[in-house]
Amino acid sequence: MGLSENEYGNDDDESTTAEAIMAEQIVLVKKLNIHQVMIIKKLHSDFVGRNQKTEKIVYENGEITASGNNPLAQRYTLELNKNGSGLIRSGEVTLETRGFSSMRESNEDREMHNALDLFMNLCIKIPGFKKMSTVEPVKRLQLKPVLKAAVAPISYTGNEPSFDFRGSSLLETHDLKPSTLCNALALGATGSGKTVSCVLPLLQALLRYEIDGRKTSILVIDPKAELLDHVKSPLKAAGQIDRLIVLGKCKPIDLFNDNDGLDMPSRFEKIKALCIPIPADGDGARWQQFADDLLKSLLRDDQLFVDYTNLPLLENVAAFIFDKKSLLTQGPWVALNYILKFGMNGTAQLRLIADIYDMLMLFAGLYKLGDRPINRYISSRDNDQFFYNARGALTIVGLVGSKEVNALMNMSVRMGSKPGLTTDIAEAVENGKVIVFQPRANATFDMVGRALKSLFYRSVMERRDMTRPTAYVCDEAQRFISSDTDSGDQTFLDRCRAFRCNVVLATQSIAALQTVISPSGRNSAIIDGILVNCTTKIIFRTPDISTVEMLKAFIPPNPISGMHILTARPPASLKTGEYFYSVQEKFGRTQYQLPKK
Amino acid sequence: MSTPTPDQDATIVVSELSAHSATVEWSGDIGLGGAAKFTKIIDNLFGYYMYQKINVIIESPGGQISALDYMLRAVDRWKQRGRNIAVSSNFECASAAALFLAFGQWGERKVDKHTSVTFHSARLDPRTFSEMTALSSSYVARKMVETDANVIANLVLALIKGAGSRQSLARLMLKRAQYIDENWKNLCFKMSSLSYSSSDQKKPAWINEIIELVSTNKDSKKFYIGFCQFLSKRFQLDTRMELFEAYALGLIDEINEVVSDRPLNFEKPIVFIEKEKEVMPNIPRPVSRRKLDSFRESNRPA
Numbered sequence: 066m067g068l069s070e071n072e073y074g075n076d077d078d079e080s081t082t083a084e085a086i087m088a089e090q091i092v093l094v095k096k097l098n099i100h101q102v103m104i105i106k107k108l109h110s111d112f113v114g115r116n117q118k119t120e121k122i123v124y125e126n127g128e129i130t131a132s133g134n135n136p137l138a139q140r141y142t143l144e145l146n147k148n149g150s151g152l153i154r155s156g157e158v159t160l161e162t163r164g165f166s167s168m169r170e171s172n173e174d175r176e177m178h179n180a181l182d183l184f185m186n187l188c189i190k191i192p193g194f195k196k197m198s199t200v201e202p203v204k205r206l207q208l209k210p211v212l213k214a215a216v217a218p219i220s221y222t223g224n225e226p227s228f229d230f231r232g233s234s235l236l237e238t239h240d241l242k243p244s245t246l247c248n249a250l251a252l253g254a255t256g257s258g259k260t261v262s263c264v265l266p267l268l269q270a271l272l273r274y275e276i277d278g279r280k281t282s283i284l285v286i287d288p289k290a291e292l293l294d295h296v297k298s299p300l301k302a303a304g305q306i307d308r309l310i311v312l313g314k315c316k317p318i319d320l321f322n323d324n325d326g327l328d329m330p331s332r333f334e335k336i337k338a339l340c341i342p343i344p345a346d347g348d349g350a351r352w353q354q355f356a357d358d359l360l361k362s363l364l365r366d367d368q369l370f371v372d373y374t375n376l377p378l379l380e381n382v383a384a385f386i387f388d389k390k391s392l393l394t395q396g397p398w399v400a401l402n403y404i405l406k407f408g409m410n411g412t413a414q415l416r417l418i419a420d421i422y423d424m425l426m427l428f429a430g431l432y433k434l435g436d437r438p439i440n441r442y443i444s445s446r447d448n449d450q451f452f453y454n455a456r457g458a459l460t461i462v463g464l465v466g467s468k469e470v471n472a473l474m475n476m477s478v479r480m481g482s483k484p485g486l487t488t489d490i491a492e493a494v495e496n497g498k499v500i501v502f503q504p505r506a507n508a509t510f511d512m513v514g515r516a517l518k519s520l521f522y523r524s525v526m527e528r529r530d531m532t533r534p535t536a537y538v539c540d541e542a543q544r545f546i547s548s549d550t551d552s553g554d555q556t557f558l559d560r561c562r563a564f565r566c567n568v569v570l571a572t573q574s575i576a577a578l579q580t581v582i583s584p585s586g587r588n589s590a591i592i593d594g595i596l597v598n599c600t601t602k603i604i605f606r607t608p609d610i611s612t613v614e615m616l617k618a619f620i621p622p623n624p625i626s627g628m629h630i631l632t633a634r635p636p637a638s639l640k641t642g643e644y645f646y647s648v649q650e651k652f653g654r655t656q657y658q659l660p661k662k
Numbered sequence: 663m664s665t666p667t668p669d670q671d672a673t674i675v676v677s678e679l680s681a682h683s684a685t686v687e688w689s690g691d692i693g694l695g696g697a698a699k700f701t702k703i704i705d706n707l708f709g710y711y712m713y714q715k716i717n718v719i720i721e722s723p724g725g726q727i728s729a730l731d732y733m734l735r736a737v738d739r740w741k742q743r744g745r746n747i748a749v750s751s752n753f754e755c756a757s758a759a760a761l762f763l764a765f766g767q768w769g770e771r772k773v774d775k776h777t778s779v780t781f782h783s784a785r786l787d788p789r790t791f792s793e794m795t796a797l798s799s800s801y802v803a804r805k806m807v808e809t810d811a812n813v814i815a816n817l818v819l820a821l822i823k824g825a826g827s828r829q830s831l832a833r834l835m836l837k838r839a840q841y842i843d844e845n846w847k848n849l850c851f852k853m854s855s856l857s858y859s860s861s862d863q864k865k866p867a868w869i870n871e872i873i874e875l876v877s878t879n880k881d882s883k884k885f886y887i888g889f890c891q892f893l894s895k896r897f898q899l900d901t902r903m904e905l906f907e908a909y910a911l912g913l914i915d916e917i918n919e920v921v922s923d924r925p926l927n928f929e930k931p932i933v934f935i936e937k938e939k940e941v942m943p944n945i946p947r948p949v950s951r952r953k954l955d956s957f958r959e960s961n962r963p964a
Contacts, residue, residue: 638681
């Protein structure tokens with residue numbers, strides 16, 4: 066990767082040509098702003114430093130000099146403003162002292178931007194500049210993805226042991242098997258007892274459940290923080306506390322790995338599906354498309370940059386703008402979050418981003434390969450467009466790029482990233498672990514829940530040991546429901562029976578699902594899919610009309626003439642812990658009796 | 663055992679079908695048709711509507727023992743599945759209806775203060791007299807004795823089951839009898855109403871008889887036999903039973919607005935905890951279905 070001096074030592078003709086070109090542009094180059102000079106300095110020294118180059122660019126008294134045979138060693142006289150000269154001498158500047166936060170669009174700014182643009186164009190024209198750029202394309206660590214061989218699922222036969230409810234009976238039977246339960250959907254208003262009378266007994270039975278010594282691998286999403294204690298104590302009592310993994314108290318989880326067979330665009334689409342569970346339509350879809358394009362361009366450039374330099378682009382841009390080294394380690398989404406929000410402040414800020422971005426690409430020798438996604442908005446003088454596109458992009462970046470998410474899950478879509486010390490969900494599923502996630506009540510955690518669920522589903526379907534029982538238990542399921550074709554609930558619920566997975570979803574009502582999945586009624590087929598595939602339905606107290614209508618579909622009319630049971634005893638009148646149920650061809654109304662201590 | 667007009671159809675109405683309770687009102691004789699209809703109704707209320715408890719209000723002069731047997735077996739089937747039938751009566755509850763009341767859900771058998779409750783021994787349908795011969799009459803007499811013994815044995819067993827054990831039943835009877843004894847005047851006053859005055863009644867003899875029955879038969883086997891004999895004698899009187907007496911004997915649990923176990927804090931809550939191990943004494947075997955059928959066959963008018 067290092068460059069020999071000979072490589073800079075171009076023949077005289079080339080140098081002369083370069084000089085001539087630069088002379089033409091000298092007037093504009095002179096207008097380079099102190100900030101931009103600092104950028105150049107920092108960028109160059111960073112890259113030179115990182116690549117252990119000895120060449121250095123030195124700035125003194127408004128002059129740029131570079132050591133060695135670097136073409137930049139030629140002297141340029143730069144016109145500096147009053148504040149700038151002092152800053153150069155001081156050497157260390159902070160964002161505030163640079164005055165970025167108060168930058169406003171002005172003719173001077175525009176000129177400075179143009180100057181930098183020309184400077185970069187100029188550099189490109191310098192013969193040997195590409196070689197000078199100190200960074201050679203680094204061959205990406207071509208780790209051949211270890212694509213797992215597809216393992217045929219082994220569905221339940223019906224001969225497996227029954228759940229152990231410790232003397233109690235759920236759904237009025239002591240002989241409830243995973244194949245009978247299949248997927249269960251518990252619906253009920255808040256305080257109707259669905260967690261205590263349905264989710265908890267099922268969860269505890271699943272914790273005890275094993276087939277031929279293979280314990281059940283379970284993902285528990287517990288937004289109300291009611292279930293963890295009930296998971297901990299039985300595991301502790303059984304001496305199996307090592308089965309427990311609590312998200313947030315373990316190492317973060319990698320959402321993607323190089324063996325998942327997904328390229329960067331596919332990963333981005335997955336992230337998008339997690340953040341926006343239901344795609345927008347109409348004008349919203351158009352705006353979302355623009356936002357996606359912006360993000361895709363940025364991520365593509367970032368991937369390119371990583372491929373060539375082994376360094377992250379977005380983190381460097383953000384760290385540079387905000388002068389925070391910590392941003393270098395927080396992943397691309399956090400960096401994007403900073404960058405987009407900063408760019409939305411105004412044209413000057415946007416230009417600064419564009420300049421730094423382009424300079425980095427320039428020094429990496431990727432200037433012409435990249436998309437220059439930010440510069441597009443500058444060139445077209447359409448920073449309003451950037452504002453709206455960035456706002457659209459922030460619906461994704463705002464969620465994925467929050468620090469909370471990064472503490473729990475690495476959602477970087479970069480290819481070839483080195484696997485860190487992370488918690489491996491696939492291994493957890495292989496080994497019968499119980500993964501508990503207690504999300505707080507905000508959209509960010511909802512997204513993490515969906516991501517975790519998606520990862521769990523994938524791990525269930527790609528696990529090596531298909532005989533091991535698995536389960537997904539989710540309280541307040543409307544928050545974590547998704548509809549993408551890959552990991553959407555309706556898709557997985559359809560297949561999980563074959564993969565020995567029992568899904569237990571508890572939610573307020575069908576209306577609550579509709580609010581999330583199909584607010585306009587256009588995606589109601591997804592809800593239908595979920596309802597059809599949840600063959601066990603447990604309905605607690607609810608006045609929801611949709612739920613009552615659904616109940617009527619599986620509870621037949623009175624065999625002797627008389628009113629329908631739901632007319633005489635509507636679900637709204639159920640007592641706490643009392644429920645209607647439908648399992649296979651049986652239906653009933655009962656109350657879960659807590660086991661005797 | 664039958665009432666004088668066993669063929670008269672009863673009116674059985676589901677008068678209430680609410681979110682948590684259903685009420686069935688039975689008025690009229692207990693006949694086979696009514697029993698079948700009643701069974702179908704409770705099967706529907708427990709099976710389709712899935713109620714945990716049904717209230718039955720029965721106003722009946724009585725009826726056929728075989729119809730009662732059919733109804734009780736249906737009730738028992740649902741009892742085994744944890745469902746209950748609370749029986750009450752407001753005006754008249756005699757013969758088979760009184761037995762239905764006494765066989766009802768323990769703790770939920772309720773009457774009004776002027777309900778006429780009559781327990782009696784087996785009687786014959788008047789129509790059978792016309793065809794009775796000397797031979798058949800002796801056979802019928804034997805069968806009636808058997809039926810009486812069977813009914814009383816089953817009734818006492820049901821009461822013991824409801825109370826939890828023989829000792830519990832005995833203690834409960836004693837406490838109730840003592841309570842009535844101590845509060846006689848007050849209770850009589852409570853029984854008075856616009857149409858009836860009982861405030862000047864003397865203490866009846868049955869109070870001491872019940873206290874004696876319990877206190878002299880401390881052995882559970884003896885208590886069982888003694889209680890069966892006591893009831894047998896009482897039923898043979900074929901007269902209306904005082905409600906306090908029915909209460910003290912454990913045949914009912916509440917006289918509306920007058921007395922119930924709740925304020926008295928009797929042993930009801932603890933009877934289910936106390937389980938005694940005991941060997942059941944020799945009790946009259948229940949008459950088989952076949953014998954009952956043949957008995958009914960023999961009593962059928964030509």
